[in-house]
Amino acid sequence: MTALERISNRTCGDGQKKAVLTVEKILERVKKDGDTALIEYTKKFDGFDPDPLEVPLEAIERAWEETPKPLQDALITAKHRIQDFHQKQIPKNILFKGIEGETLGRRWQPVQKAGIYIPGGRASYPSTVLMNAIPASVAGVKEIIMVSPGGSNGLVNQTVLAAAYITGIKTVFRIGGAQAIGAMAYGTNTIPKVNVISGPGNLYVTLAKKYVYGDVGIDALAGPSEVLIIADNSADVRHIAADLLAQAEHDPLAATILLTTNSVLAEKIDDEIMEQLEEHPRKEICLKALKDWGLIVICNDLETCAKLTDYFAPEHLELLLKMPYQVADKINNAGAIFIGAWSPEATGDYLAGPNHTLPTSGTARFSGALGVETFMKNTSIIEFNKQAFDKNSKAIIELANSEGLHSHAKSIEIRLSKSSEEI
Amino acid sequence: MTALERISNRTCGDGQKKAVLTVEKILERVKKDGDTALIEYTKKFDGFDPDPLEVPLEAIERAWEETPKPLQDALITAKHRIQDFHQKQIPKNILFKGIEGETLGRRWQPVQKAGIYIPGGRASYPSTVLMNAIPASVAGVKEIIMVSPGGSNGLVNQTVLAAAYITGIKTVFRIGGAQAIGAMAYGTNTIPKVNVISGPGNLYVTLAKKYVYGDVGIDALAGPSEVLIIADNSADVRHIAADLLAQAEHDPLAATILLTTNSVLAEKIDDEIMEQLEEHPRKEICLKALKDWGLIVICNDLETCAKLTDYFAPEHLELLLKMPYQVADKINNAGAIFIGAWSPEATGDYLAGPNHTLPTSGTARFSGALGVETFMKNTSIIEFNKQAFDKNSKAIIELANSEGLHSHAKSIEIRLSKSSEEI
Incomplete structure (x- = not known):
């Protein structure tokens, strides 16, 4: 399983330690100097003066109006499907009476403020706006802000703004990088401090999210994307090639894995990929990803495919199988x-309904998709009555004493004495 | 609100930066040298030779057998109540047909391995075993291991082992500190690599959990404990004093806050606390906590109490109020x-049912209690049929092209062409 392990642990090299130090420095600066630091870093890293930091509401509205009708329609279709799916995720409150008549419960509430990070540059994706803003909005978050770095002209991607518009986001700041994460985690004069930060980013953004985790909630630490396809002889080699390339085109670090029981298919796939690559606008990225992090494994049976898949714990798994x-x-x-054949990953990337923010680098072993719960939290409710108290007081005192916690026991005893006084 | 803010941000001083470096060094060592490093650090920090690392199963069984009957009964009562409450938390799978007949879903599964950290020393709490092991077990986790540092004699606390016994834990290692977190996150020859680590610990343990977060899942980053009590003139001053002390006795960093509309009560509380402290075995800890992090605020009305509470976001909130x-x-x-008066915090600490692992230091703004979800994760299910595919293909292609993702669009087009071929 060495090849799978190597791919699962892929990183962008030994720059990570240095990046950690850079990020710490940026975050401490933003915490201390607020907007001043933010403007300085934006000039330095993004190459424009971001003052004023906020994108005018008119610009957000205009971005929507100037979006071509077919793309508007597509965004609306996606919005509705994603909204419908996430509405089903809202966790149910628990509230019930225990056997002694005591009330116990768990109450879910949205966080009060959420901040959404949308990358700029190569990965400027309106779908990311939908996949982060809609769950926050369905969760019931009242105040949702968005940050996205401007290009060298200082402007945020227009389709990203259009997507913000239809999800109801009215507050957008044209900042990015670790400094934007710091601004949302600690607050500045201009940027409100939020309770949860979600959204993908490059290594610096991810390290910044890890650093501020605990001061705020975060969705997850996203690594480079990956797809694992299991195919048998019912699969179409053209589909497989297109779906693998749809992953490879994201990033030179994207991983593309094919597990198949069909050795003929395994042989054909290379030619098909090369053919589809011929006029590919991101040919170089695809080739690098395929060369560094591509893998084809011919398995004896589907049982083995399933086992290898579980071992790798892929972000996206396509099953192009008869059964x-x-x-x-x-x-x-x-x-x-x-x-099945009608569910290429792109359906889920854009509009099937489930979130496209998914666990990468094997983290599917312990985490799942971003959901409405990312923007909610629960509060336990405990209301003992006298009967429940009397019934359980002895056990509580036993446990408190076993832990040497005098006042824990005392807080029960003192009520017991009153309880007997009352009798 | 300055006083509340100061308390919310309480830390153990400027040692944190140094602790971060120590923890990083320990974790990297354990990652590299496994058991050798683990044994070395245990000798150094815990003062005994932990070889063999595993506590024999007989010792776990014996710990239970040697537990006095009243404490056994209390542990069993607590176990059942906690189990019942957590069973109600199991998230429901989602699986439904969309309007075009496509299948969409979210499937919850337990993680495969969980590791539970139980502190030693002053905070050696069997209740912590129950509150971590039971949710993992209710979630359906097959393999649950526990670590807890031995005392200077090398033995793990006997009641902790007894609690492990009744929650069905058979694998216990007598290690603690950052090195134990590293061992569970990365695996060694002896300690299995787990998917989720839960359980409280000192600053080093907490920093280690933050460091490995992303390699494994964690429950939360726990800070020192806190209680906020809102009381009106229906409250009994003896209850309030006992409940505040039940918090203060945990830790010199524990925070105890009383908000009240009753100025008479506010005046009486000090005397009552001093009286209850007279024979308190942890008098010094209590006094330090009360002095450094205690606060009484007389509010004009309950509205103000609620506002201040929301601002502070306490771990534990007691409402000793008429309404x-x-x-x-x-x-x-x-x-x-x-x-109400019959629900002192100790009820929830031990056996009411809800988890006692709760968000501290204001993190209740974005997170809740440890729950069965801590040990579960979800997988999205997307199965488009031809009808759903045809209906949505145009929108997907629009969105893919707007993001410049050629192969994402291609993965749809290539199926469309086949679809028309078939017609």
Whole structure:
């Protein structure tokens, strides 16, 4: 399993330690100097003067109006489907009476402020706006702000602004990088301090999210994207090639893995990929990703495919199989499972409904998609009555004493004495 | 609100930066040298030779057998109540057909391995075993391991082992500190690598959990404990004093806050506390906590009490009020709310049912209690049929092209062409 392990642990080299120090410095500066630091770093890293930091509401509205009708329609379709799916995720409150008549519960509430990070540059994706803003909005978050770095002309990507518009976001700041994460975590004169930060970013953004985790909540630490396809002889080699390339085109670090029981297919796939690559606008990125982090494994049976998949714990799993559920039911670790020929990953990336923010680098072993819960938290409710108290007081005192916690026991005893006084 | 802010941000001083470096060094060592490093650090920090690392199963069984019957009964009562409450938390799978007949879903599964950290020393709490092991077990985790540092004699606290016994934990290692967190996160020859680490610890343990977060899942980053009590003239001053002390006795950093509309009560509380402190075995700890992080605020009305509470976002909130729900319904940010005179915090600490692992230091703004979800993760399911695919293909292609993702669009087009071929 060495090849899978190597791919799972792929990183962008030994720059990480240095990046950690850079990020710490940026965050401490932003914490201390607020807007001044923010403006300085934006000039330095993004190459424009971001003063004023906020994108005018008119610019957000104009971005929507200037979006071509077919793209407007597509954004609206996506919005509705994502909204519908996330509405089903809202966790139910628990509230019930225990056997002694005591009330116990767990109450869910939205956080009060959320901050959404949308990358700029190569990865300027309106779909990311939908996939972060909609869950926050469905969760019931009252105040959602968005940050996205301007280009060298100082302008935020227009389709990103259009997506912000239809999700109801009215507050957008044209900042990015670790400094934007710091601004939302600590607050500045201009940028409000939020409770949860979500959204993907480059290594610096991810390290900054890890640093501020605990001061604020975060969605997850996203690594480079990956797809694992399991295909048998019912699969179309053209589909497989297109779906692998749809992953490779993201990033030179994107991983593309094919597990198949069909050796003929495994042989054909290279030619098909090269053919589809011929006029590909991101040919170089794709080739680098495929060369560094591509893998084809011919397995004896689907059982083995499932086992290797669970071991790798892919972000995206496509099952191009005659009997896909035979494998789907065996999988423990996967961010999302795309079942059958009509469900290429792109359906889920854009509009199927489930979130496209998924666990990468094997983190599907312990985490799942971004959801409405990312923007909610729960509060326990405990209301003992006299009967429940009397029934359990002895056990509580026993446990408190076993832990040497005198006043824990005392807080029960003192009520017991009153309870007997009352009798 | 300055006093509340100061308390919310309480730390153990400027040692944190140094502790971060120490922890990083320990974790990197454990990652590299495994058991050798683990044994070395245990000798150095815990003062005994931990070889063999594992506590024999007989010792766990014996610890239970040797536990006095009343404490056994208390542990069993607590176990059942905690189990019942957590069973209600198991998240429901989502699986439904969309309007075009496509299948969409979210499937919850337990993680495969969980590791529970139980502190030694002053904070050696069997209740912590129950509050971590039971949610993992209710979640369905097959393999649960526990670590807890031995005392200077090398032995793990006997009641902690007894609690492990009744929650079904069979694998216990007598290690602690950052090195134990590293061992569970990275795995060694002896300690299995787990998917989720939960459980409280000192600053080093907490920093280690933050460091490994992302390699594994963690429950939360726990800070020192805190209680905020809102009391009106229906409250008994002896209850309030006992409940404040039950917090103060934990830790010199524990915070105890009383908000009250009753100035007479505010005046009486000091005397009552001093009286209850007279024979307190942890008098010094209590006094230090009260002096450094205690606060009494007389508020004009309950509205103000609720506002200040939301601002502070306490771990534990006690409502000793005639009409407690008038305040409870207004609270956004609290880990757990204890309602009425029969619900001192100790009920929830031990056996009411809800988890006692709660968000500290204001993190109730964005997080809640440890729950079965801590040990579970979800996988999205997407199965488009031809009809859903055809209906949405145009929108997906629009969105893919707007993001410049050629192969994302291609992965749709290539299926469309086949779809028309078939017609």
